[in-house]
Amino acid sequence: MGTADRSSRNLGKHVAQQVDALVSNSVDLASGRARLVDAAASRRSPRLPRILALAAALAVLSVVAFFTLRPKPMTFEIGASSAGGVGSWIAAPPDRDVSVQFSDGSRIGLEPGARARVVELDSRGAHLVLERGSVDANVVHRSSTRWLVSVGPYNVRVTGTRFHATWDPIKEQFTLQMIDGSVVVSGPGVKERPVSNGEALVVQGTDQPPRFLDRNAASSASMGSSEPPLAISALPLAPSASAAHEGMTDAGAPSAPAWNELAASGQHREAVEAAEREGYDSVLASAGEGDLMLLGDAARFSGRAARSIQAYQAVRRRFPGSERAAHAAFLMGKVNADLFRNPGMAARFFDTYLAEQPGGAFAREASGRLIEARRNSGDSAAARNAARRYLRLYPQGPHAALARTVLKEGDDDE
Amino acid sequence: MSPPTVNRSNRFAHARVRLVSSERPRHADDSALVEALKQGDPVALADWYDRFAPDVLRVLSRILGPDLDLADIHHDVFVRALSSIRTLNDPSALRPWLISVAVHTARTAILRRNRGRWLRFLSFGLVPDMPAPVATRESVEAVRDVYRVLRALPTDDRVVFALRFIDGMELQEIADACGVSLATAKRRVARARDRFWTRARRYPALAEWLDEEVRDGDS
Numbered sequence: 001m002g003t004a005d006r007s008s009r010n011l012g013k014h015v016a017q018q019v020d021a022l023v024s025n026s027v028d029l030a031s032g033r034a035r036l037v038d039a040a041a042s043r044r045s046p047r048l049p050r051i052l053a054l055a056a057a058l059a060v061l062s063v064v065a066f067f068t069l070r071p072k073p074m075t076f077e078i079g080a081s082s083a084g085g086v087g088s089w090i091a092a093p094p095d096r097d098v099s100v101q102f103s104d105g106s107r108i109g110l111e112p113g114a115r116a117r118v119v120e121l122d123s124r125g126a127h128l129v130l131e132r133g134s135v136d137a138n139v140v141h142r143s144s145t146r147w148l149v150s151v152g153p154y155n156v157r158v159t160g161t162r163f164h165a166t167w168d169p170i171k172e173q174f175t176l177q178m179i180d181g182s183v184v185v186s187g188p189g190v191k192e193r194p195v196s197n198g199e200a201l202v203v204q205g206t207d208q209p210p211r212f213l214d215r216n217a218a219s220s221a222s223m224g225s226s227e228p229p230l231a232i233s234a235l236p237l238a239p240s241a242s243a244a245h246e247g248m249t250d251a252g253a254p255s256a257p258a259w260n261e262l263a264a265s266g267q268h269r270e271a272v273e274a275a276e277r278e279g280y281d282s283v284l285a286s287a288g289e290g291d292l293m294l295l296g297d298a299a300r301f302s303g304r305a306a307r308s309i310q311a312y313q314a315v316r317r318r319f320p321g322s323e324r325a326a327h328a329a330f331l332m333g334k335v336n337a338d339l340f341r342n343p344g345m346a347a348r349f350f351d352t353y354l355a356e357q358p359g360g361a362f363a364r365e366a367s368g369r370l371i372e373a374r375r376n377s378g379d380s381a382a383a384r385n386a387a388r389r390y391l392r393l394y395p396q397g398p399h400a401a402l403a404r405t406v407l408k409e410g411d412d413d414e
Numbered sequence: 415m416s417p418p419t420v421n422r423s424n425r426f427a428h429a430r431v432r433l434v435s436s437e438r439p440r441h442a443d444d445s446a447l448v449e450a451l452k453q454g455d456p457v458a459l460a461d462w463y464d465r466f467a468p469d470v471l472r473v474l475s476r477i478l479g480p481d482l483d484l485a486d487i488h489h490d491v492f493v494r495a496l497s498s499i500r501t502l503n504d505p506s507a508l509r510p511w512l513i514s515v516a517v518h519t520a521r522t523a524i525l526r527r528n529r530g531r532w533l534r535f536l537s538f539g540l541v542p543d544m545p546a547p548v549a550t551r552e553s554v555e556a557v558r559d560v561y562r563v564l565r566a567l568p569t570d571d572r573v574v575f576a577l578r579f580i581d582g583m584e585l586q587e588i589a590d591a592c593g594v595s596l597a598t599a600k601r602r603v604a605r606a607r608d609r610f611w612t613r614a615r616r617y618p619a620l621a622e623w624l625d626e627e628v629r630d631g632d633s
Contacts, residue, residue, distance in 0.1 A: 004607055004608065004611055005607065007611070007623055007624050008575075008578075008579040008607050008610070008611075009579055009582075010623060011556070011560065011579070011620070011623040012578075012579030012580040012581075012582070013582075014556065014557075014623075015476075015556070015557050015560050015580050016476060016580050016581065016582070018554070018556075018557040019475050019476055019479060019480055019557065019580070020472070020475070022475075022480040023471065023475040023480055023484060028485070029463075029467045029468065029471070031485075032463070032467060032485060032488060032489060032492075033460055033463045033464065033467070035489055036459065036463055036489060036492050036493070036496075037456055037459055037460060039489070039493055040454070040456065040459055040496060041456070348566075351528065352566070354528075355527075355528065355565065385525070
């Protein structure tokens with residue numbers, strides 16, 4: 001008998017006793033029998049075939065109506081004359097803008113280095129995903145206009161407006177400056193918040209609270225002009241370490257060490273080095289939950305993947321079950337995917353996040369990243385499962401096109 | 415692989431007694447029972463449920479752990495089985511066939527839970543009727559950690575580990591229940607066991623269950 005077998009059997013016996021004790025008190029088999037008999041009786045209903053026939057007839061009518069009456073979807077062109085396709089990349093070279101012109105008259109300008117995708121088009125609008133960089137959007141207003149711009153974990157719902165948006169996926173920094181009209185923004189820390197003409201939204205990391213600047217603050221931050229885009233560097237700096245993480249450190253913890261201040265002010269590499277000088281292990285053992293996340297982020301932003309994993313792991317080890325512990329799992333997934341290029345491990349962390357926070361702020365992104373990770377790790381069956389799940393939960397989400405592609409690949413393979 | 419310890423003597427026995435003693439089964443043998451079920455006989459349905467409900471509950475609970483949706487999943491097993499009872503050609507295989515439906519339903523439930531839809535793992539801290547003799551904090555922690563580790567394993571590994579080591583099934587039974595060959599069942603059990611302990615070592619409440627040789631790396 002193997003020792004691992006013996007350990008497993010002994011533990012299993014213990015678990016069986018405990019589970020039986022719990023379950024015997026929580027499941028009423030007599031009620032279950034009555035429920036089954038009721039269910040069986042309803043299954044024998046003679047009206048079912050008639051209902052099915054009616055449903056089938058309605059379905060056929062709906063399909064016919066859909067194909068004959070539906071309005072034509074919009075089209076778009078990239079640059080001067082190149083027809084755009086749903087799902088394909090639109091990348092602006094480092095030295096010039098690229099303009100995307102839609103058939104309804106709307107225009108999206110990608111600034112140098114920006115990357116985006118049009119993931120959905122219909123007769124009323126488009127769904128654009130900004131992967132990185134800045135866009136200048138001018139959406140034509142009509143009564144039924146329905147445009148969506150996804151920027152990282154944020155959604156900007158548009159009905160007709162001009163705005164400028166910037167997304168840095170590494171630093172998770174998002175800025176939105178309204179030039180004309182209004183939009184509705186939702187995402188981590190923002191629940192369906194309107195942003196109007198002249199206002200701006202600034203996010204200095206998705207685990208930081210978003211800041212809304214009114215007309216005066218936004219225009220002074222953008223140096224007085226309503227036209228030029230608001231640069232992240234022109235915005236007020238992130239709050240000081242103590243303000244940015246107010247309430248995040250444990251009560252009674254020692255005052256913030258230097259690495260904390262460096263990290264909060266955006267000096268990521270210096271922050272990690274300062275923590276190392278202080279003794280990285282002792283920092284991991286003593287820092288509060290919010291500070292550990294800050295350290296993990298600083299290490300991640302400065303490319304110190306192993307150090308970031310250490311910090312996030314410390315959060316999970318020392319604060320199990322917390323929302324930040326789940327967030328740490330999500331970020332470890334990103335580090336594994338983006339820095340370690342280990343999609344298999346990334347998938348496990350995205351899975352962990354989704355198991356712990358199925359409705360969490362990053363659930364949609366984790367679900368999408370899970371498809372990528374599963375696909376990149378060569379596990380096509382799991383990728384298809386992740387894709388199906390994604391489409392059920394987020395049919396309009398930024399990874400919906402990828403999910404459909406993955407499912408189509410599966411069909412082609414079969 | 416060594417023979418398993420059969421953990422079948424369980425607390426559901428009282429449920430079996432309560433159910434079957436309330437009314438004498440009218441379909442004593444499996445052939446008559448299956449035939450009556452195919453005919454839609456409601457008495458047979460109740461007999462069938464009374465005979466097998468405790469076994470099904472035991473298998474489900476050991477795969478899934480204590481779970482708020484256990485009663486619903488248990489119900490699903492019988493509804494699924496009933497809808498495909500006509501495909502059962504060998505009435506003597508009624509019990510293993512039903513267990514395989516239970517295993518399949520549990521597996522589906524795990525996959526759905528992984529999609530974050532429905533499962534809310536029962537908080538052990540909120541369980542009101544935990545019997546006192548076994549409800550020490552350490553023992554509850556060990557059970558909770560076991561299912562934590564199992565949740566992190568691939569679904570097939572989780573299922574076979576629970577069937578083999580928690581339920582104490584024979585390898586051939588596992589093979590039948592999972593619809594795989596004996597060789598595949600053996601491979602899966604060994605793989606699941608190794609993966610389980612690789613993760614379980616990190617949990618203090620589980621590490622103490624490891625034999626010394628395993629702790630030293632002989633897993």
